[in-house]
Structures are given as C-alpha cells and as structure tokens.
Amino acid sequence: MSPTDPVVPPFAGDCHAIILAGGSGTRLWPLSRNLLPKQLLVLGGTSTLLQQTVARVLEVFPPDHVWVVTNEEHVFEVRKQVAVLDKVLEGQVLAEPLGRNTLPAIMLGLDRVVEANPKALAAVFPSDHLVSDGGAWARDLARATELAAQKRFVTFGVRPDKPETGYGYIALGEDLGENAFAVRGFVEKPDFLTADRFLREGTHLWNSGMFLFSAKHFLTQVARCEPVLWNWWMGRDEAPLVQGYRDIPDISVDYGVVEKIDNIAVVKAGFEWDDLGSWEAMYRLGDKDADGNVVRGDVLAMNCANCLLISEGGKLAVSGLKDTIMVQTRDATLACPKDRVQTVRDVVAALKAQGSQLVESHTTVYRPWGNYTVLEEGPQYKIKRIQVTPGARLSSQMHHHRSEHWVVVDGTAEVEVDNEPRILVENQSVDIPKASQHRLANPGKVPLNIIEIQSGPYLEEDDIVRFDDVYGRVRK
Incomplete structure (x- = not known):
C-alpha cells in the first residue's frame, strides 16, 4: 500500500x-x-x-x-x-x-x-x-x-x-x-x-x-x-x-x-x-507570543517568558514569571513550575482527601435540561442561576433538608408545586417548601433563566428524591 x-x-x-x-x-x-x-x-x-x-x-x-x-x-x-x-x-x-x-x-x-x-x-x-x-x-x-x-x-x-x-x-x-x-x-x-x-x-x-x-x-x-x-x-x-x-x-x-x-x-x-495529558503539553502545542507565552482568556502578562497563562474567571494579572503554569477558573487557581506539572495529580488527590467539591465540578454544572451556576454559597444557603433550554423539563422531585425560592429573570417558567401548576414570567417568584414535590419546565421558545435561593442545613445535590424524569434518572 x-x-x-x-x-x-x-x-x-x-x-x-x-x-x-x-x-x-x-x-x-x-x-x-x-x-x-x-x-x-x-x-x-x-x-x-x-x-x-x-x-x-x-x-x-x-x-x-x-x-x-x-x-x-x-x-x-x-x-x-x-x-x-x-x-x-x-x-x-x-x-x-x-x-x-x-x-x-x-x-x-x-x-x-x-x-x-x-x-x-x-x-x-x-x-x-x-x-x-x-x-x-x-x-x-x-x-x-x-x-x-x-x-x-x-x-x-x-x-x-x-x-x-x-x-x-x-x-x-x-x-x-x-x-x-x-x-x-x-x-x-x-x-x-x-x-x-x-x-x-x-x-x-x-x-x-x-x-x-x-x-x-x-x-x-x-x-x-x-x-x-x-x-x-x-x-x-x-x-x-x-x-x-x-x-x-x-x-x-x-x-x-x-x-x-x-x-x-x-x-x-x-x-x-x-495525548494532551498535562499542562506542559498544552503549552507545547499552544500558539506562543514573542516572549514564548501561551495566553488564553483575560490575562495581563508583564515581563513574563515561556509561561502558560489561562483565565476563565476574571482578570489574571501576572508579573515577572518564567517557565510557569498558571490556570484560573471562577473557583480555583493552579500555579506550578512548568517542569512540575506531573504533581497536579497529587494536588487533586489532596483536595479529594479534604472532601473538596473542587475536584467534582465547576461552578457551572451541565445537565440534560440545561445548566446551573453556583453564584454564592455559605452556611445554610446557596444561590444558583439556573438555565433551562426551550422545551426541557427537570425531574419531579423533593428535598428533605432544604427549601427553595425561585425568581424568573427572563423567559417563561412552568412550575408545579404539590400538584398545583402555575406559569411564571419575568420578575415573578415562587416558594418551594421543604419536602414539597415540585417540578420546573420551559414551555417557551427561548432559554429560561431563574435565580434559585436555597436554605437549609444540608444543600448538596444528593438531597434529591426523584419521582419522575424524562431523562431516565429515577433510581429503581
């Protein structure tokens, strides 16, 4: 041949x-x-x-x-x-x-x-x-x-x-x-x-x-x-x-x-x-500027040489770095010498040992119906921005440990709370008491965006009991 x-x-x-x-x-x-x-x-x-x-x-x-x-x-x-x-x-x-x-x-x-x-x-x-x-x-x-x-x-x-x-x-x-x-x-x-x-x-x-x-x-x-x-x-x-x-x-x-x-x-x-298996590979394959830097996102680099500088979460300003990897997201920043990128696995292992959620997900998490972004969280509260794609619907569910308050930012929300349906539009809101069966859907032609405020002693994602789900996620 x-x-x-x-x-x-x-x-x-x-x-x-x-x-x-x-x-x-x-x-x-x-x-x-x-x-x-x-x-x-x-x-x-x-x-x-x-x-x-x-x-x-x-x-x-x-x-x-x-x-x-x-x-x-x-x-x-x-x-x-x-x-x-x-x-x-x-x-x-x-x-x-x-x-x-x-x-x-x-x-x-x-x-x-x-x-x-x-x-x-x-x-x-x-x-x-x-x-x-x-x-x-x-x-x-x-x-x-x-x-x-x-x-x-x-x-x-x-x-x-x-x-x-x-x-x-x-x-x-x-x-x-x-x-x-x-x-x-x-x-x-x-x-x-x-x-x-x-x-x-x-x-x-x-x-x-x-x-x-x-x-x-x-x-x-x-x-x-x-x-x-x-x-x-x-x-x-x-x-x-x-x-x-x-x-x-x-x-x-x-x-x-x-x-x-x-x-x-x-x-x-x-x-x-x-195999793109490390940040060193990302640097090696990236387009470099006159100083040998690979830069992506909102980065201000002063007197830096041969660095990989990535920001996906706000301004990253660096000065005087050489042969360094710096990667910033909305919730975490990694910095290490370029010849020590293999230690990133050790960093992840240490975070996992601490029980950190930073290993599991970004602040924005994608679901089959759309996505949600954690805007802020603290003891007994969490604030999310939820986006539901047109025609999509979340599972019918309830929570044992938290209540929720939804405010529609834009789009049309079809909401059901304890078998009572209602339609909400921009600036309208609804309360979801703890242990109430509820559901959210987007019947419109444009994305639905809502702000969700959670409150309660436990706010993790495993406090969800699903009763019905069009995506087959109900555990039998």
Whole structure:
C-alpha cells in the first residue's frame, strides 16, 4: 500500500469503532473536573476533544458502526456533543454505571459489535487525544485491519521525540513490512534514563492507547486471561451487562489482556499524536507570543517568558514569571513550575482527601435540561442561576433538608408545586417548601433563566428524591 492509495470508508470487511469517553482527566485540573473531564472541553479550536475524535472516526467508519462508551454522569453531555456531528450517534452512546477502567468499557462496546456481526473487527480509540494528518491515520488503520485479519492484536506506536516518562512504551520486534512490527514487549512509564536510552536507540515507540483486533479473537483471550470478566460477559443474555458492572474487576486492557498474549503487532504511526495529558503539553502545542507565552482568556502578562497563562474567571494579572503554569477558573487557581506539572495529580488527590467539591465540578454544572451556576454559597444557603433550554423539563422531585425560592429573570417558567401548576414570567417568584414535590419546565421558545435561593442545613445535590424524569434518572 502506497501513501497515495485512497482509503474508502468503510474498510474491507466489517470493522466497528469503540470510542472510550470516560475518565476524569485530573492532570488538567482545574479546567478538567470529574463532571466535565478534558474530552468534553474545548482546549483548542472550536470543538471538544471528543468531537474532534468522532469527526475523524466518521471519515472512515459509518455512524452505525461507531460506539461511544462513557460514564453515566456524562452520558447526556456526550450525546449532545456527538449529535452535532451526526444524529445517528445519539443512539450509539453507551453508559457505564461507574468507571471500571478500559477493559470492561471495551467489552461493553463489544457487546454491540458482536450483536451486529460476531466476526467483526473492532478498533478502540481514546476520546481525548490529538491526531493530525487524518489521511495518514486512515492509511495506518487500513494496514492494521490487514494484520488483524491474520488474528493479530494490533496497537499503534508513535515515534518518541523526547525522553517522556509519562507514557507507556512498545518494544519493537520483527519487521513485518509496510511500517508494521511484531511487539517484543511493553514498558510502563520508565524512568528518565531508560526513556532517554529508548529515544537514542530507536527500539521503542510510545503506546498511543489505540488498538484494532478481531472481536472474536479478543474475547477468546479475555476468557483465558480474565475468567471473572468472561463469566460476567457470558451472562449478558440473562441480564444486561450494566447490571453486574459494580461487581467486576477494575482493570485496564493493557494489564488484563494485552500484556498476557502473543501475536501482537504494532503499526508505526504516520500521523502526529499527542495525548494532551498535562499542562506542559498544552503549552507545547499552544500558539506562543514573542516572549514564548501561551495566553488564553483575560490575562495581563508583564515581563513574563515561556509561561502558560489561562483565565476563565476574571482578570489574571501576572508579573515577572518564567517557565510557569498558571490556570484560573471562577473557583480555583493552579500555579506550578512548568517542569512540575506531573504533581497536579497529587494536588487533586489532596483536595479529594479534604472532601473538596473542587475536584467534582465547576461552578457551572451541565445537565440534560440545561445548566446551573453556583453564584454564592455559605452556611445554610446557596444561590444558583439556573438555565433551562426551550422545551426541557427537570425531574419531579423533593428535598428533605432544604427549601427553595425561585425568581424568573427572563423567559417563561412552568412550575408545579404539590400538584398545583402555575406559569411564571419575568420578575415573578415562587416558594418551594421543604419536602414539597415540585417540578420546573420551559414551555417557551427561548432559554429560561431563574435565580434559585436555597436554605437549609444540608444543600448538596444528593438531597434529591426523584419521582419522575424524562431523562431516565429515577433510581429503581
């Protein structure tokens, strides 16, 4: 196959794509949070990392051969984002009840793949990586399908350009021709000296986390390597896989299967790749000014050099900084030397140990009906701005520990309190007593904005009892 050969979708044979869109993206805190991880953010350009991945996949795969696996908490936002690219994809999003790492997520996608065709090939792609040169990417996929048809498990390796200690490495074996090699082994996140030796010797590639394989052959290896997961998989005719999800092992595809099997091949990537796994990567890939700074948002930088400066929450004024990362949101600020960005994970772990909500969400939280922004909070009170999209409605619900007061800023609100409906317009308000069953909807053609004032001894989001919900969030 020559570099000029066209790749006509779909590939020869039947190949499906599984896009993994779970994960919390802690290394890009405070922009990335558990409820809005990096794959759902616009970190460059005009579309999110997820949308960039899906758009690239759709150039090769038909939409009914594309499956997106995400966390239950993200499913509505993921569906909204992929529907912009193709409405068919709304029905192709699968929700994990909770994160169980990459191997169970892949098997959740394979459930749909083998249902469509038990002899299909499957390609697995992370949703949060940057890939440029889509033509080379498609040609590399075509080469991988040839190898997968030979019952090889195929991964994609990237030529290192620096001694990176945050990536896994693939050791190259026999040359299989046409940019492909047998895999001699895997090395997980080596120390600097080892990574530097790999770079100088040219014997290893970065592991991109992308795979292609025969679904049937892969599942045979799961049965051999991970019998607990295999038993769970084999019970899917009696009960949906998600019902047993909480009881299965949390295990990666690399550790669970790939590192335990033979006959693995790697295709050396002809495309450029980056996993955007740190703020250093964001700096490296960003557009730099005359002083080497990457600046985004409302930033005043004086006498700064080689810095990444981002503000999404008010004016960020900095002076005299060099080789520094500073990222500001409405509720948090991160500052660290550029060569210490790997410690951001430790920062997130420390915040989590303190029980901080800064790990979970931004001040603006997206829901299937719209979003809310926390404007202010203190002991026994919280003030939110709630926006409801036209035609959307919240669940019918009640709270054990708080009362609420709603004021309509603009738009039309359809409100129901203890089975009494009413319509509210601009500057009108309603009280929601504690333990009252209530509901809010937007029957209008424009967004509805209200101010909600909560008061009570406990104001967290888990004090919601849902009775009815058009988005299927009522717990049985």
